[in-house]
Amino acid sequence: MPTFNHEEANHYDERILRLVPGYELLHQATAAQLATTLSDDACILVVGAGTGKEIIELAALKPSWQFIAQDISQDMLDIAEQQFGQHNISDRVTVHCGDINDINTQCDAALCLLVMHFVEDNGDKKTLLKAIHSKLKKSSNLYIADLMRPETAFERESQLQLCTQLGLTEVGVERMRHNLEHEFYPLDRIRFSELINETRFSTPKQYFKVLGFAGYVVGS
């Protein structure tokens, strides 16, 4: 997995737009569903909150929502905290670096965007999903987006082509090609559904798909 420390953290915000085609739309589509389903006093758990992208957007959408920003990279969360300060939302966000199980709040929704594909399917994905489930109130939704296994023989190459069209350099494309092969743990739809089912979430409903990246909503 990329380290998400130091330089990787510092350059994350500009690079991710070229690495994940539809990144902005994924976040907007997720936000729209939260806006139509959650009450004004909702608390949202953001797993792998990174530099705070989701929270900044959601906080602007509904000024009364509260957030928990969880991640395992202190460097990413440091940038997130700076940004929360700049957007005057620090008092609405509890920042948590480390294990989800140490969080003591039951939340109304959870986001896990572009995170679980870095977690191995050796029991670790299941552990992560179970931990998220345990922090959700009954009948709440988890929005989860990941790199999936390719569905056509040309999907990965087309994805890299799209990254080029979005401005990724040749070196960047080669690094991404290597990462797609070696740094991600993508699932196919069947294995994803199986894991979701084993961790007591409801049948996944897809709401986003751009080549390899897919987003699903599942109920707790």
Ligand SMILES: C[S@@+](CC[C@H](N)C(=O)[O-])C[C@H]1O[C@@H](n2cnc3c(N)ncnc32)[C@H](O)[C@@H]1O
């Ligand atoms: C590609 S970034 C996504 C950040 C943010 N969700 C977004 O959409 O921009 C992946 C983030 O997941 C974090 N991460 C990786 N494994 C994790 C885990 N097991 N639990 C929580 N966060 C994790 C990384 O530190 C990194 O900040």
